[in-house]
Amino acid sequence: MAKFFAITILVIAILSAIPILRHTWWMAEDISTHGAPIDEQMSETMAEAGISFLASQFILAFFIWKFSNPRPGEKIKNFPGGAKAMVWAAVLLVGTEVLALGVFGAKAWANVYFTPPSSSAMPVQVQSGQFAFYFRYPGPDGKFAPIHPELISESTQNFYGLDTNNDPDAKDDIVTAEMAIPVNREIHLLMHSKDVGHSFFVPELRVQQDFVPGLDLSLHFTATKVGRYEIVCTQLCGLGHYNMKAYLSVLSQQDFDDWMKKEAAMQ
Amino acid sequence: MHDASAHNQVAHHAPPTSFIRKHVFSLDHKVIGKQYYGLALVAVLVGMALSWLMRIHLGWTNFAIPGLHLLSKNGAPGNVMTPEFYLQLMTMHATIMVFFVLTTAPFAAFGNYFLPIQVGAEDMPFPHFNMMSFWVTFVAFLVLVSSFFVGQGPTLGGWTQYAPLSALGEVTGPGQGSGVVLWAISIAMFCVGQLLGSLNFITTTLDMRTRGMSLWRLPLSSWSWFITSCMGLTAFAVLMPACILLILDHVAGTSFFAPGGSVINDQVQPHSGGSTLLWQHLFWFFGHPEVYIAIVPGMGIVSHVLVTNMRKPMLSHRVLVYSFGALAVLSYMVYGHHMFVSGMNPVSSLAFSFPTLIITIPSTVIVLIWLGSLYGAKLRINAASLFSLGFISMFIAGGVSGFFLAQPSTDIMLHATYFVVGHFHMVMGVAAMFGIFAGTYFWFPKMFGRMMNETLGRIHFWFSFVGAYAIFMPFHYLGMAGNVRRYQAFTPDYMQPLVPLHQFITIAALVTGVAQLVFLYNLFHSRFWGKPASDNPWQATSLEWSTPTTPPPHNNFGDKLPEVYHDPYQYGVESSLGDYVMQASPEQVKTVHDEA
């Protein structure tokens, strides 16, 4: 029984590791300028976690194999190094390991969060609500008109509560259900929620940020590859959470301009 | 170290004779422990059944589950699960499992039964508080389950109940009105129950130890219950007021957690000035210690069971105890890792990241001490020791995925994905369940005077061990591929190709779940028809094996409380009994001292 158990542990450990090593299910390809350190951090963590996982499962299996079913009269033995060895091993090996991870991880994090967006970054606003994202572009005047919560009406497609009758700034604002951005241009995403908590997650862009009702937050990123990607909500927001999505189109500058014209006509 | 006079202060209560006082409103810690176990058993069956429904839905979304409409008036038209009903099941599954199973079984059930016996006391110091603790918890469970039958059903907000989804009322979705209120009432009551329990545990450990039972002579299980109750006293004391504020947001029109300017269904909500992050801070200040409240008793039980079955003491008793303590202290400093992308200051994310990484050190020490102690052991294989070893394997597997979630940079990719779900199910769900199973197979003979069936126990183990890996390992792969959690279905998008993996998990979950019925059968069959157990069937050393009868008499030790002469785990010695000497035995033998 014990030997069978040891083998089971070994087999499970190896089987568990195979999909990870083969990248059977893996992160989507990175299309951001800030994502490389995150991916590197991920691989390093995977290596350390994987080695710790396999090594300790192997030791567990080996000891179970070796030290069960003792012959009668056999004496117990003590681990040569004693507890001190274990504590030192934990502090030195794991301690330095996690500290290294922590320090390098902090750098990858700082890359994203501690560098302000450049002044030339293109502002795009995103509003989350149950259960859709709506995006707003300031239009030719470069100004986002103020939001009037009491005017928000999904049934008449006034998602941002714009006062188009009286507010000249509101007339040229373009509100869309899909987000389009020009490739290789830094985007400054201004985020707010109209109701409950939501989150903005684009795996390819290596960004995930919650919307916090009552707080204005922002993200900035640059997409480097033309394509159509998905924006998904990762913060439980109610019954339609699973269907709270939008598409992110990364377009060439020319295509982006055409898209903008088309959207302006739809308003 | 304690003198006998302290015990004389405790009123000696005579054994009750009426059925009600003996089995229902009992003051006896052993009966209360069994009641907690029974509650956890009912709760775990409900929780597991809910998870089956969810799993079937995730694998085959539009499959009509026969009879599903009986569970919910609106949630399953034509037996097809609606999105809101899925989320309601999910919320109830998580709440029931975390609170009413993982907290009650290893901590409240086994702790109640065995802590007073292991310290050599005749009962807990406040038996009425103890009785109240159980009955408040019991009513809390009824209140929670009752939400299935009122209004639009239970809350769908997840066990974390993030505001303002939880604070604005029915406008945010079915069950967000009365469902949330019942949830919050239930959890606030649960907190009261656990506060009373923790108070008793702490006092029992500090004031009720018998003559010769110094703190360092406490078995590891007692240490883990003691440390857990210290966490319980501080963590539940934070969650309870948070729940009360949440209730006020619903019934009194306050705005603790709801900010102004929210627009739902084109209507501006009548709230202003609340903070949604406040709820997250309060909740996780409780929530992370709660994870350790669930797992530390399991560690203690597993250590206790392993030591007995290894026939040798731990590499170091003290280092293990210090590590448990370090986990408890650090658990309060790491909770922010649940909030890396929550919009909290990114500097705080880094500040929370380092303690989270550092908490791996005591965890690693614990695992290494277990592994090091296995070296040179005379390991006995039985259902209890198999589950203990399985616990270690699960704890390692679930623990290493913590590396990823401890760092804000990698958490960007994994936050709120199935990776997190896999992580906590392994490390605190399955591992804690294995701890409960190990404790059950180990202590059942003492609790009921009968042995459990060993063959059935092993069958149960094999299905559970292989099944748990088959279910929860793939969760990590799903997470790597970006599969978001709390989605009831996968619309045509990048997650749809992952559905076959979900189907595999569903099948594994159903098979593993059915195997739990073997345990249930074993439990009930052995209770009445099991082989009669001797007083000390495992040749163990701690005080619960020195009771005059099995199960122990009403006052645990008969006329005279035992006196303790030894450290808890005197195995691998030569004595008149064989290779061990019991704590209560005055026999002097040559012992191997384990102090590092």
Added chain:
Amino acid sequence: MRKESSFAAVLSAVVLVCSGALILNQKVSAAGEGKISGTVRLDGPAPHMKGIEMSKDPYCAKAHANEPAHLEQVVVGSNGGLQNVVLYITEGLPASALAEAPKEVLVFDQKNCMYTPHVLAMDAGQTFKVTSSDQTTHNIHPLPNPMTGNIPWNQSQPPGAAPIEKSWKAPEVIPVKCNIHPWMNGWHVVVKGPYAVTDGSGNYSINNVPPGNYAVTAWQELYGTQTQKVTVAAGKAGTADFTFKAK
């Protein structure tokens, strides 16, 4: 003796009930005779209806791939006729005509992620059935004012689920939303007594109106209500045409 008298009592009761039923029946058939009909038009150019982007749900987007959907607040036919206007009688109906809701079960379908019909008129107490022709999950969330006695509900309908049968207690104009698809909105216009909804050319006909003098009200979701006096003579339909001014 006692037997006989009780027999007589039962017999007379039966006769009474039968004749009562006959009288009632006559009234119902009389009500069927008259009707009010007419046309509702829009005066002026139809306002611009914003396009609807449904890209968040690929199923919906695909259904409208060739022709984008638009808001349905104002739908005008080629002749200037205004669609989706509800006409109902606000004055002059005898109590007997209000007694019972029609037995006909109305259908409120969800098709291509829009409500069909966009405006569903019904008698208070009349049963309607919410169905879905879509292979995506919808949510039906009517938002009545609870003060009227109508109870709000919020329920989803996955593909393959059973239709949802409901009715409304009190007259009220109730907006209906789908929370999963925020652009979806429709109306339940609950009235007392006979009603009609204009077709694509703005024509309508309220049937089952007994002869008498009435006030007929037309309701349009953007332009509000208008009321006219109409007389229905025996064997002759009343006529009421309405014109809403575009804005």
